Amino acid sequence: MMKNIVEVDGLTVVRGSRTVLDGLDLTVGGGVTGLLGPSGCGKTTLMRCLVGVQRIAAGRVTVLGQEAGSAPLRDRVGYHTQAASVYDDLTVRENLAFFARVLGTDRSAVDHAVEAVDLGSHRDQVVGSLSGGQRSRASLAVALLGEPDLLVLDEPTVGLDPVLRRDLWALFHRLADAGSAVFVSSHVMDEADRCDRLLLMREGAVIADGSPDDIRGRTGAADIEDAFLAIVGSAA
């Protein structure tokens, strides 16, 4: 059986005066795992914990057996945030070359990442002049550099057209087939079916965990949105 890539034990996070996560336990293995839930339920907070940038009040998060955010994980975990993390005054290729150098990644990874996010025809354009979706993809390309073992992607398809969304999901599956664990959040329920495993989150708790078929089957719902509502209703 495949070893867990991520292990979360008793994770509690307080942001401001609010307890966002309260004793969360979770494991994540290979494949494409989707984290779905309404705005504000704690998806970004959990993802920040996986990459080690969130102060935690209690509990433990390990990735590949190491403390989340620790130095050995630096080039093994890729993180794409909702805010694009690329320099506006550099071209797409210059940005990637810069981050490849920081990560100590081979230069050939730059062209690979540009092609993966379909920005080949914009590689020499400064990021500040790209559209919002293109900027977001440039930022996603940074997360792909070095073929990390764990990719944490916070709403990577937001604002993208259906063709690009489909292509990106195909990319996530290719990366998973090649051995990366892909952990993707979305609040678009129609993306649920593209995941191997789904975690439905509400108010900081995982209220359902299984394949899309399992979750639909368990609730008798026709789609994941109805399944989510049925699960919320039965917990009320």
Ligand SMILES: Nc1ncnc2c1ncn2[C@@H]1O[C@H](COP(=O)(O)OP(=O)(O)OP(=O)(O)O)[C@@H](O)[C@H]1O
């Ligand atoms: N910097 C902060 N200070 C205080 N509270 C915060 C901060 N960031 C987030 N929160 C609160 O933490 C909770 C969880 O936020 P989080 O960003 O994890 O949700 P989310 O599920 O990712 O939402 P979305 O889908 O809208 O991105 C929310 O109630 C939010 O208001």
